[in-house]
Amino acid sequence: MSRHQRGVRPQSPAMKDEPFARNITPPVARTAPPPQQSRIGTVDSGILSQRCFADERDAIRYVEAVAWPDGPVCPHCGTVGKYYDLSNTRLGLKKCAACRKQFTVRIGTIFQSSPIPLYKWLQAIYLVHAGDGLNAHQLHRTLEVTYKTAWHMVRKLRALTVAH
Numbered sequence: 001m002s003r004h005q006r007g008v009r010p011q012s013p014a015m016k017d018e019p020f021a022r023n024i025t026p027p028v029a030r031t032a033p034p035p036q037q038s039r040i041g042t043v044d045s046g047i048l049s050q051r052c053f054a055d056e057r058d059a060i061r062y063v064e065a066v067a068w069p070d071g072p073v074c075p076h077c078g079t080v081g082k083y084y085d086l087s088n089t090r091l092g093l094k095k096c097a098a099c100r101k102q103f104t105v106r107i108g109t110i111f112q113s114s115p116i117p118l119y120k121w122l123q124a125i126y127l128v129h130a131g132d133g134l135n136a137h138q139l140h141r142t143l144e145v146t147y148k149t150a151w152h153m154v155r156k157l158r159a160l161t162v163a164h
């Protein structure tokens with residue numbers, strides 16, 4: 001743990017073979033003011049008012065930009081940048097022009113089987129990794145998700161950090 005400073009990532013270029021969630025923290029964490037001891041009530045005001053933390057469409061756009069710097073990549077056949085946009089059917093939904101299968105940016109990530117909106121995941125990533133990091137109970141209250149959901153989110157995010 002000593003080598004890994006929580007909430008601050010090395011500013012290395014995104015590596016393509018790496019789940020992008022590991023690269024998500026920087027844009028916020030880099031510009032964030034020094035973390036304060038008490039998270040609740042202080043962290044929400046500025047940073048979490050950014051649109052990608054509040055609007056699902058912006059959250060998807062943000063995650064897509066991080067995950068797919070060269071354009072959407074079909075998780076089924078690996079085709080890059082050739083797809084149909086099915087956002088009118090479901091936000092973020094795409095159909096590969098090569099293999100005709102549908103996909104979203106969530107596939108192959110920790111978000112894949114989660115019913116939680118991406119914007120709440122982005123908040124969670126920030127809140128769990130920044131500063132002292134929120135625990136499941138704090139996350140449950142801050143994100144207004146059930147304690148069980150918050151617990152699972154924290155577990156997934158911490159596992160990601162340790163594995164890294």
Ligand SMILES: [Zn+2]
Pocket residue numbers: 074075076077078079096097098099100101
């Ligand atoms: Zn495909």
